[in-house]
Amino acid sequence: MKNNPGGRLTLTILSISLLTVMAGAAIAPALGVIRDHFSDAPDLLVQMIVSLPALLIIITNLLFPWLCSLMKTRTLALTGLLLYVLTGAGCFFVKDIWLLLAMRALLGVSVGMIMPLSTGLLAGLLANISWNYAFLVYLLGLIAVVLVVLFLPNERLKGGKGPSLSLLKRFHPSVVGMILVMILFFIYPTRFALSAHCGTTLSNNAITLIMVGLDVVAFLIGLAFGSMMNSFRHGMKYVAPAGFIAGFLLLSMGSGLPLLLGGSALIGFANGVGVPYLNTIASMKAGKEAASTVMPLLSAALYLGQFLSPLIVTPLGSLCFGSTDILGPFKAGVLIGIIYLAQAFLTRKKQVVE
Numbered sequence: 001m002k003n004n005p006g007g008r009l010t011l012t013i014l015s016i017s018l019l020t021v022m023a024g025a026a027i028a029p030a031l032g033v034i035r036d037h038f039s040d041a042p043d044l045l046v047q048m049i050v051s052l053p054a055l056l057i058i059i060t061n062l063l064f065p066w067l068c069s070l071m072k073t074r075t076l077a078l079t080g081l082l083l084y085v086l087t088g089a090g091c092f093f094v095k096d097i098w099l100l101l102a103m104r105a106l107l108g109v110s111v112g113m114i115m116p117l118s119t120g121l122l123a124g125l126l127a128n129i130s131w132n133y134a135f136l137v138y139l140l141g142l143i144a145v146v147l148v149v150l151f152l153p154n155e156r157l158k159g160g161k162g163p164s165l166s167l168l169k170r171f172h173p174s175v176v177g178m179i180l181v182m183i184l185f186f187i188y189p190t191r192f193a194l195s196a197h198c199g200t201t202l203s204n205n206a207i208t209l210i211m212v213g214l215d216v217v218a219f220l221i222g223l224a225f226g227s228m229m230n231s232f233r234h235g236m237k238y239v240a241p242a243g244f245i246a247g248f249l250l251l252s253m254g255s256g257l258p259l260l261l262g263g264s265a266l267i268g269f270a271n272g273v274g275v276p277y278l279n280t281i282a283s284m285k286a287g288k289e290a291a292s293t294v295m296p297l298l299s300a301a302l303y304l305g306q307f308l309s310p311l312i313v314t315p316l317g318s319l320c321f322g323s324t325d326i327l328g329p330f331k332a333g334v335l336i337g338i339i340y341l342a343q344a345f346l347t348r349k350k351q352v353v354e
Contacts (some may be wrong), residue, residue, distance in 0.1 A: 029193055030190075031050065032204065033204060049100065052307065053107050054303035054304070057109075060108065074149070080114035083110035083113070084107060098335050173343075175348075181275060185274075185309075192207070210264050211229070214264045225298065238344060239273045243340065245337035248337060252334060278298065313333065
């Protein structure tokens, strides 16, 4: 790689990107075990362990232009990565849920710092040793620290313009759609391990493998997305809503293994279609200015949906199906999926991807 500085820089950026993906969902397979440890805490607080970083990611992203004026690229990346490792793996030593949530919030700050510069299996397996071992997955950030020191240029970035109401008005179908996709998708990582842990005899390893299987499905669908758009682009707006509705219908029908596998696969399919579809149509509408206009807006919408998911789904499930129904959040997912389907029809019936 001596004569390939571009390859080394690409590897560095990819390592950072993978760490940002792990911020919330990496710990999701261990949520059932964590729930048992904090048995006196409300379910919503336990779910916030997964979703809280998203709120701080949004806030830090909005402050990113200011951070760029204070620090150069390498300094900014190293500060974010070191904070990532300290607050992510530091949860291993935390015994109080409020302090744990504070650490998770700071993890969101770290991701908000490193994301603009640019997997659940480990967490589930580590949790078999003890609930807090799952957080050691964040030590992987040390690999990115080394790569940043060696290969990332130390340049000054220019801050772009912030979001505006006119921009939101122009791209509101994609922004609202992204929020709905993330509200729906994050029902799964915040509830599946908890419900499967309580309602089945599956081991934590088995639950983890099912959740990782969802990620595999989403990844494979993402690879095939281009061909799907070329084949039936006019019907693609309905694919993700239909997939979420069908997936949560299966999960809300019981805890049998076929229902769990089928529901997980359909939700992975829906997420694998929904996110790239919204990104694609928005970027095509924005043209060459997409990177500095609509994409930051969609990124904020993505994390806002993650944060709002348990705050909306848990009360809705309790209101409509009772607070004791362990499958209530999945049933609420069906209702929100129907809202997403209606939103896709009403806002995109005249919007054709050219």
